[in-house]
Amino acid sequence: MSTDLRDGQKPRLPETEDQSRPIVQPRLGLLGWLRWIWRQLTSMRTALILLMLLALAAVPGSLIPQTRIDPSAVTGFVEDHPDLAPWVRRLDGFDVYGSPWFSAIYLLLFISLIGCVVPRTRLQFKALLAKPPKAPRRLERMPVHGTVTTTDSPEEVLAKARKALRRKYYRVHAHDGQTLSADRGLLQETGNLLFHLSLVGLLAAMAIGSFVSYSGQNVVIVGDKWANTLPQYDTFEGGRNVGADDLPPYSFTLKSFTAEFDSESTGDQFGAARDFEAKVDLVREPGAEPQEQTIRVNQPLDVDGARLFLVGNGYAPVITVRDGEGNEVWSAAVPFLSNDANYTSTGVVKMPDAKPEQLGLLGVFLPTAGTDPDTGAEVSVFPDDDNPKLQVYAFTGDLGLDDGVARSVYVLDEGKLEQVKNAEGEQFTQTIGVGESVELPGGNGTVTLDGVSRYVALDIRYDPTKVYALVFALMALFGVTASLFVRRRRVWFRVTPGADGTTVVGIGGLSRTEDTQLAEEVRRLLTAAVPTRVKESPETSTDTAATDPTPPSEGAATDRSTQPGEGV
Amino acid sequence: MGVNENLAQLSNNLIYSAMAAYAVALIAFAIDLSGRGRVANAGREKELVNAGSPGVTVTGAGPELPATSMAAGDKPSEKRQTVAMAIMVTWLAFVLHTAGVILRGVAVERVPWGNMYEFSISGAVIVTGVYLAALWRMDLRFLGTFVIGPVLLSLGLAVAVLYTEAAELVPALQSTWLVIHVSVAFIASALYVLGFSLTVLQLSQDRRESLRAGGKEPSRGQFMDKLPASDVLDRASYRLYAIGFPLWTFTLLAGAIWAEKAWGRYWNWDPKEIWSFVIWVAYAAYLHARATRGWDGRRAAYLACVAFACLMFNYFGVNIFFSGLHAYAK
Numbered sequence: 001m002s003t004d005l006r007d008g009q010k011p012r013l014p015e016t017e018d019q020s021r022p023i024v025q026p027r028l029g030l031l032g033w034l035r036w037i038w039r040q041l042t043s044m045r046t047a048l049i050l051l052m053l054l055a056l057a058a059v060p061g062s063l064i065p066q067t068r069i070d071p072s073a074v075t076g077f078v079e080d081h082p083d084l085a086p087w088v089r090r091l092d093g094f095d096v097y098g099s100p101w102f103s104a105i106y107l108l109l110f111i112s113l114i115g116c117v118v119p120r121t122r123l124q125f126k127a128l129l130a131k132p133p134k135a136p137r138r139l140e141r142m143p144v145h146g147t148v149t150t151t152d153s154p155e156e157v158l159a160k161a162r163k164a165l166r167r168k169y170y171r172v173h174a175h176d177g178q179t180l181s182a183d184r185g186l187l188q189e190t191g192n193l194l195f196h197l198s199l200v201g202l203l204a205a206m207a208i209g210s211f212v213s214y215s216g217q218n219v220v221i222v223g224d225k226w227a228n229t230l231p232q233y234d235t236f237e238g239g240r241n242v243g244a245d246d247l248p249p250y251s252f253t254l255k256s257f258t259a260e261f262d263s264e265s266t267g268d269q270f271g272a273a274r275d276f277e278a279k280v281d282l283v284r285e286p287g288a289e290p291q292e293q294t295i296r297v298n299q300p301l302d303v304d305g306a307r308l309f310l311v312g313n314g315y316a317p318v319i320t321v322r323d324g325e326g327n328e329v330w331s332a333a334v335p336f337l338s339n340d341a342n343y344t345s346t347g348v349v350k351m352p353d354a355k356p357e358q359l360g361l362l363g364v365f366l367p368t369a370g371t372d373p374d375t376g377a378e379v380s381v382f383p384d385d386d387n388p389k390l391q392v393y394a395f396t397g398d399l400g401l402d403d404g405v406a407r408s409v410y411v412l413d414e415g416k417l418e419q420v421k422n423a424e425g426e427q428f429t430q431t432i433g434v435g436e437s438v439e440l441p442g443g444n445g446t447v448t449l450d451g452v453s454r455y456v457a458l459d460i461r462y463d464p465t466k467v468y469a470l471v472f473a474l475m476a477l478f479g480v481t482a483s484l485f486v487r488r489r490r491v492w493f494r495v496t497p498g499a500d501g502t503t504v505v506g507i508g509g510l511s512r513t514e515d516t517q518l519a520e521e522v523r524r525l526l527t528a529a530v531p532t533r534v535k536e537s538p539e540t541s542t543d544t545a546a547t548d549p550t551p552p553s554e555g556a557a558t559d560r561s562t563q564p565g566e567g568v
Numbered sequence: 569m570g571v572n573e574n575l576a577q578l579s580n581n582l583i584y585s586a587m588a589a590y591a592v593a594l595i596a597f598a599i600d601l602s603g604r605g606r607v608a609n610a611g612r613e614k615e616l617v618n619a620g621s622p623g624v625t626v627t628g629a630g631p632e633l634p635a636t637s638m639a640a641g642d643k644p645s646e647k648r649q650t651v652a653m654a655i656m657v658t659w660l661a662f663v664l665h666t667a668g669v670i671l672r673g674v675a676v677e678r679v680p681w682g683n684m685y686e687f688s689i690s691g692a693v694i695v696t697g698v699y700l701a702a703l704w705r706m707d708l709r710f711l712g713t714f715v716i717g718p719v720l721l722s723l724g725l726a727v728a729v730l731y732t733e734a735a736e737l738v739p740a741l742q743s744t745w746l747v748i749h750v751s752v753a754f755i756a757s758a759l760y761v762l763g764f765s766l767t768v769l770q771l772s773q774d775r776r777e778s779l780r781a782g783g784k785e786p787s788r789g790q791f792m793d794k795l796p797a798s799d800v801l802d803r804a805s806y807r808l809y810a811i812g813f814p815l816w817t818f819t820l821l822a823g824a825i826w827a828e829k830a831w832g833r834y835w836n837w838d839p840k841e842i843w844s845f846v847i848w849v850a851y852a853a854y855l856h857a858r859a860t861r862g863w864d865g866r867r868a869a870y871l872a873c874v875a876f877a878c879l880m881f882n883y884f885g886v887n888i889f890f891s892g893l894h895a896y897a898k
């Protein structure tokens with residue numbers, strides 16, 4: 001019988017024949033060495049060590065902030081650990097999963113895997129086409145074996161045995177007139193191979209995905225229209241094969257956004273978010289009829305292969321600003337970034353055209369203004385906009401918009417700006433409600449809060465390979481399940497003439513896996529093949545009498561054990 | 569919207585009652601293990617393993633844990649009454665515990681695993697459930713102390729440290745995939761917990777066996793002599809891990825599908841995902857080790873322990889110390 005073990009692989013149970021393979025010394029020389037390295041790389045021991053390394057190597061990414069997940073956390077880490085950070089950076093600690101050492105481990109593992117699985121796949125094809133192997137000469141050497149004597153003829157026994165085996169989904173073959181060879185559970189190895197190969201497919205799908213996918217983020221205020229073109233994205237990350245022409249020409253108007261917050265619970269959960277819902281009028285291509293669509297947190301919108309996800313939301317106070325000369329220099333909704341669970345939000349308005357000087361506003365928006373019981377300060381006490389208030393701070397001077405350097409729209413660069421001060425010489429601030437205005441000191445103009453709007457932050461993602469990733473993952477799941485649950489068994493029957501015209505029936509069973517039910521199965525097969533037995537000779541019946549309460553010649557009691565499907 | 573406070577209170581009381589019952593069961597299991605339990609002689613001679621199944625006998629099968637039925641799985645020659653009582657009380661505790669978990673879910677009108685408290689009580693009930701179910705297939709009665717002990721401990725932690733008022737879920741956690749993902753993760757983890765208990769026993773049994781082989785008599789832990797040999801424990805734990813592994817694979821898959829739905833990326837290397845992946849690779853390494861010459865037995869058992877440590881870290885450490893998109897720990 002052939003053994004298809006890898007180097008270092010442990011045979012689970014004794015094979016039928018000695019596996020005395022000649023030990024081939026690698027001939028020295030380049031080819032010999034290459035072959036030796038290949039053998040080492042594709043051995044079970046190497047696979048095991050690489051697996052352990054992979055697990056170990058994945059850990060640091062959970063301890064150190066990762067640029068691709070949370071860039072601001074990385075910045076924070078660098079500030080907090082100025083001595084450590086350069087070393088972490090040198091070792092790619094901020095990008096563990098794209099680092100050369102992490103890639104090296106999984107690439108080696110996958111090379112090993114391919115080197116391991118391809119030859120096994122070939123062997124498995126052969127095994128699927130081949131007949132069950134011939135019966136070993138001595139069935140008693142099988143891990144599970146038994147012998148009984150019967151008055152049935154050899155042909156009758158073999159016919160019954162064949163039927164019993166078939167019923168348990170064995171492949172059966174008679175190499176000669178005295179034996180039956182049977183095996184089942186080839187799906188086990190097939191599943192194992194399918195599992196390993198699917199992992200390769202999964203990795204390939206992910207790798208290709210990184211070339212052809214794109215993702216972008218944008219902020220849309222209620223009432224605004226958004227079209228899928230590159231300039232409309234706030235941030236955009238495309239794979240190497242993605243260009244501006246690849247974006248499908250859809251557009252939408254954000255009709256409404258509603259948020260529900262918990263106003264009934266007490267403690268921690270008070271004010272926790274319960275539901276977010278955005279409604280858009282989607283125009284799938286220029287000229288098409290708008291369709292109303294809903295986007296929720298776990299319910300993205302599919303457009304042309306891309307998916308729109310609702311990932312954030314906030315308030316956009318509608319602000320009007322007149323400069324010192326009475327000209328309207330700003331009148332629009334401004335998205336504010338929320339800083340806490342109660343949506344205390346900050347935002348800025350930059351007005352380079354204001355006269356006499358460039359004007360910058362910093363606003364703190366409180367959707368439900370109230371007083372903090374401990375400090376007495378004015379804070380937001382609930383995330384909904386029940387009592388919206390805007391605290392206004394103003395700056396004059398150079399906004400720094402002319403030097404061409406990209407600046408965040410959410411931050412004022414205070415370097416060349418001066419605070420607008422009150423009569424006492426402190427920074428001026430005033431809180432206004434909806435419909436109210438504030439006059440800035442020093443003739444710098446007026447600020448009016450006209451109303452409150454909301455905005456949503458959307459993630460737009462396109463990844464055509466993800467269905468393949470899913471298919472491979474499902475195949476892997478199916479494969480590993482089959483591999484761990486299907487039992488690969490071999491069973492042989494042998495009939496030999498006994499004394500007084502009786503027939504001696506021998507059975508042997510072998511399993512390639514952990515198989516606690518093999519003995520039971522072999523016993524049932526033997527019982528089914530030989531329903532009527534004569535009392536065995538003393539040498540072979542060491543324990544039959546003790547366990548068999550029915551008289552040996554009566555077969556009726558054994559019917560229960562021959563039900564199909566049992567113990568499979 | 570709304571939380572039924574009365575039901576939530578009733579749920580808490582059921583959990584307390586379950587804890588009391590577990591405590592009783594734990595004591596009974598421990599007494600049985602110590603050998604001081606009541607054993608009634610059933611009055612029959614010792615029979616062979618194949619007893620009860622009519623037909624012929626085959627030879628050659630290695631020693632295995634016999635299958636038991638939960639009610640009376642005793643060897644025909646003896647009836648371990650204390651352990652039978654322990655299992656009955658465990659059933660009672662399981663029923664109370666299950667009712668407590670279900671009522672918590674009814675009170676908050678969602679699945680009962682929105683925060684660490686609910687995680688712990690739901691996780692613990694699955695461990696008990698899987699243990700009681702496993703008793704059907706294997707005689708794991710000796711394991712009771714090592715199962716009910718941890719269950720009681722995690723319930724204690726849950727009510728004393730992790731308790732959270734009943735409330736609804738934040739939007740990101742409202743998904744069918746979350747239900748599927750988490751429930752399968754619970755079952756896989758419960759299998760790993762049982763497997764780990766067996767592995768620890770296997771390692772200490774292994775130590776005793778090698779002491780004996782060296783001619784020394786182990787001085788402590790006499791109760792271990794009544795437990796199965798280390799290779800039998802090894803095979804029994806393997807069976808649990810082998811069921812757990814595809815379930816954990818499914819957990820990763822369902823989690824990825826959920827992540828794709830919620831955030832657009834099926835895999836984002838968020839701390840929770842990283843550790844779930846580490847656990848998966850660690851158990852894959854264990855399965856490989858068992859098939860590798862020189863790595864089976866004790867070394868594979870050590871790997872299983874490492875994998876289990878990762879599982880525990882994922883549960884306690886990551887939820888408490890890391891911030892990520894899996895923010896239910898707060």
Ligand code: HEM
Binds near residue numbers: 041043
């Ligand atoms: C991504 C890396 C890998 C993973 C996650 C993985 C996972 C697994 C799992 C879970 C099993 C258990 C299923 C079973 O027992 O039938 C298994 C079995 C096996 N793996 Fe892998 N594997 C990986 C790489 C490799 C490599 C590189 C090799 C070749 C050297 C290999 C060879 C085998 C073999 C021969 C078995 C069958 C063991 C037996 O039951 O006799 N695997 N693998």
